[in-house]
Amino acid sequence: MKEKKLQIIVVACFVLVISGIVFLKTDFSNDEHYSDIINDNLYNSGEGLIAITGFICDYDEVLPNGGIIVRGSDIIWEGEGKDLLDIKDKLSSMKLLQTDDFIYPGLIDSHNHPDYNFLPKWKPQQLFNNRYEWASKTSYKKFMDPKRDLQKKRGFNVFFPKLAEVKDLLNGTTMTQGARRLSALSGLVRNCDSYNGVKDDFISTSIKPLGGRELKRVDEIIENLDSGKVRKHIVHLAEGKDEESRQEFYEMQKLGLIRKELVIIHGTALKDKEFKKMSEIKIPLIWSPRSNMVLYGETTRVDKAINDGVKVALAPDWSLTGSENIREELDYAIKVNKEQLNSFFTDIQLFGMITKVPADILGFGDYLGLIEPGMKADIIITDKKLPDNPYKNIGMIKEKEINLVMINGRVYYGEPDYVSSLADPVKFEKIKVEGQNKLIDIAEDEKIYPYATQTFKQLMQEFKDAGYSKDILRIKVEF
Numbered sequence: 001m002k003e004k005k006l007q008i009i010v011v012a013c014f015v016l017v018i019s020g021i022v023f024l025k026t027d028f029s030n031d032e033h034y035s036d037i038i039n040d041n042l043y044n045s046g047e048g049l050i051a052i053t054g055f056i057c058d059y060d061e062v063l064p065n066g067g068i069i070v071r072g073s074d075i076i077w078e079g080e081g082k083d084l085l086d087i088k089d090k091l092s093s094m095k096l097l098q099t100d101d102f103i104y105p106g107l108i109d110s111h112n113h114p115d116y117n118f119l120p121k122w123k124p125q126q127l128f129n130n131r132y133e134w135a136s137k138t139s140y141k142k143f144m145d146p147k148r149d150l151q152k153k154r155g156f157n158v159f160f161p162k163l164a165e166v167k168d169l170l171n172g173t174t175m176t177q178g179a180r181r182l183s184a185l186s187g188l189v190r191n192c193d194s195y196n197g198v199k200d201d202f203i204s205t206s207i208k209p210l211g212g213r214e215l216k217r218v219d220e221i222i223e224n225l226d227s228g229k230v231r232k233h234i235v236h237l238a239e240g241k242d243e244e245s246r247q248e249f250y251e252m253q254k255l256g257l258i259r260k261e262l263v264i265i266h267g268t269a270l271k272d273k274e275f276k277k278m279s280e281i282k283i284p285l286i287w288s289p290r291s292n293m294v295l296y297g298e299t300t301r302v303d304k305a306i307n308d309g310v311k312v313a314l315a316p317d318w319s320l321t322g323s324e325n326i327r328e329e330l331d332y333a334i335k336v337n338k339e340q341l342n343s344f345f346t347d348i349q350l351f352g353m354i355t356k357v358p359a360d361i362l363g364f365g366d367y368l369g370l371i372e373p374g375m376k377a378d379i380i381i382t383d384k385k386l387p388d389n390p391y392k393n394i395g396m397i398k399e400k401e402i403n404l405v406m407i408n409g410r411v412y413y414g415e416p417d418y419v420s421s422l423a424d425p426v427k428f429e430k431i432k433v434e435g436q437n438k439l440i441d442i443a444e445d446e447k448i449y450p451y452a453t454q455t456f457k458q459l460m461q462e463f464k465d466a467g468y469s470k471d472i473l474r475i476k477v478e479f
């Protein structure tokens, strides 16, 4: 009898232990979240929810048969596409776009000069030692004349960045940098320096780190950084290949401006010693290889910077000597990585430089740069030209192969079928990008964004009237 009792106790303990292990190994969290979504939205059958399926491609992971749900401006769920279809069965009013495409987080251009990008390429006939050499050339100054002329015309301070943001939309860029605060648009693409839709604080940019007016601003910059009024100080520094350029780092140090809020653009003349100091203080670098190669014939030693522990993002700088957009710059960086850096970077690392890394270094890592529940719904969807390599795919596809661009949960651009699945197409304008039908919505509500009400046609007409109709978007767009 005693033996039988013991047996029962042993078996009972065994069953308890095994069920404990099974319990621990079973992840109920997703099921709970899954049923949360259904329960929370049953009363309205999922009204106000947007769902998309496809191959989700993030910097840190991929989900080949994935799905996401967006509510308002936020991603609220990410999981398997089949689970999403189960949710859809229960929530009939939820809008659904089923694709077999790549789904990426919106691309982040961490440094540009949008006001200049309507100008054609500037092709200098020589290489330079530093930025001051080319900036003082008469041929360069003459090249800038049209901008000065147009600036005097009414409205063009708004038309410049709006055109740049339209080019961004056509290329999947959802946040940009560098528009002057007075001309930046508080709609369309996020402007990280000012109207970013996430934070109220500001980022300050210095074109000339030490010269003239900027030097007079040093006390003001330090005061703003100390008080937290300005969160990041983005500076063109050490842009060149000579010792004079490198010494700018130490002149900044003397002024007390080598500090954790600093973000260095270019740093082409910097060496290990400076990279180590940057790593110690956590100062990141923004790398623009194409513009560097055109102007100086060499580019920043980003391999050394990374080895020294510096975070590096990638950005075009501007289209005059750099790439037309961030995807073209990625494609160029892939080439430089192979030909000059002995494939130091993986394709994933380079992709991270236009998504997760710039979000982190500019202080938006909690909101942007990844597709995850809790992040803002900045999403782009593209064709799969390179099905086995989504990271390279994003750089090499053509504009017409971008199928949807969503910012803050709002659809701005895409294939007619895709747009119609998620938004009311009535508001959108019909255009043809490289022969492919697309819909675009860039006219902001007058009550919310009074300076950004122009439609695509009106914006193009403004530039046409000013003598700039030809090739202004750099790709064939009919409207």
Ligand SMILES: [Zn+2]
Pocket (backbone or CB within 6 Å): 111, 112, 113, 236, 265, 317, 318
């Ligand atoms: Zn720049």
